[in-house]
Amino acid sequence: MTVLTLALLLQDATPDQLGPPPVAAHSGAIAEMLHNSGPTALTVLGILLLASIFSWAIMLSKWRSFGAANKQNRRFVRAFRKSGRLSEIAAVADQFRPSPLVTVFHEIHDEYQRQSGGRGTPPNPQAMERAAQTASSEAVTIMERRMTWLATIAQSATFVGLFGTVMGIVDAFHGLGTAGAATLRAVAPGISEALITTAAGLVVAIPALVGYNQLTARLREFAARCDDFGRELLNAIENAALLPPPAPPVQEEPRRRTL
Template sequence: MVVSLLALALLLQDDLAAVPVTAAPQNSSALLEMVHNSGPTALTVLVLLLVCSIFSWTIMITKWQTFRKAQVQSQRFLRAFRKSTRLGEIATVADQFKPSPLVAVFTEIADEYQRQTGGRGLPRNPQGLERAAQTAASEALSGMESRLTWLATIAAAAPFIGLFGTVMGIIDAFHGLGTAGAATLRAVAPGISEALITTAAGLVVAVPALVGYNQFAARLRDMGGRMDDFARELLNAIENAAAAPPAAPPAAEEQRRRTTTF
């Protein structure tokens, strides 16, 4: 492709020297002129890239809002969990923090603990609680990860879509040279403009999608680590609460104190 462009430059050297020097148009005017001069293939490529760009930005904005809500609600849920001393208290208010994936982990572990012990004592199968936590974390991450693969696909495919427009532009440029029988600007300008604009459009679409995918993937890994840490913290809290001796009723404690004193 580079060799072809160099050949075109050499062929156009005499023609460019004969063109009178005029003031350079504004960037926006030049861009509109290139779009106006584009053929059906280039316009199809540009429309496809526009659709990909709108789709990718919609995903990124939606996911940013989802991750933001999950982070805020997770922080609030952790504060409420660490202040409480009973699982029942957390279970009653857990729905208030529903956007947080930690709620799903807590609910799954609490339900499994309830099935094993009825809400009292040490769990008969601690590995079952761990598996329940892993299942809940995997489901929560899968939900948050949905449609992110589209960002990776757009980031990988957009440059090649733009490159397709570039190739077609070069083909049209050489076809214009053969048809005109001479190396004139009128013959090659439409093809060159198509090649330039589709390549630039492909990069403009691909770069934000790539950055967005990498950022969300990093946040997913961080969220997965937070869910694992919370699951271990919750399991430790359940074991400690189950192993602690039950508190004596106030009346029995008072009677015991009097018996010991007298």
């Protein structure tokens, strides 16, 4: 209702009441809005600027780290499937970090070593499965760091901009009461604050929301790959334990010389 009332007042105003057009409007509307903004609007814009820089820093760092982890995942899986012994993979697994599959492998391999010394069938396969689930959860949790900040910025930036909008409308009506007439000069500072803070809130919130949704989808993919690799590793341990041990080489007896 307040915005509608303000619009009706401006519509009823005569051209003489509106006053001459601002000269600085030709040089840039945004610069004129910033010039007319009060301390409250400038504070809101400063907060939104810091939030935007922080959100973009999180998104860029996550995209870079997720890309490196995905690349190392593929390399580690190829090396794991080509190798025939877990000890060989354990010796070179750290070379494939920051792959989350390395964390899953180390956790399962350590549990296997504790149970059977790395040989034979593990006496407690349920503990191996729990170790795989725990390792997968820990790996994804590490990758989720600072994602809550991105979600917070995406949800709160619009409300911060709305606060600036409300304060701009308040300033506009205060200007109307002070001037005593519905002139553009009286309401221009408040209207500019309302418009620029609303736009700034959307500019900050929309990229943060899109980035959060995309990164969350990537995290779900990493979680599924960790679970699949854990099951594959458990199957490999079980199949290797069922194979019979290799027979020792037969040594030929030396031939006796005949006279």
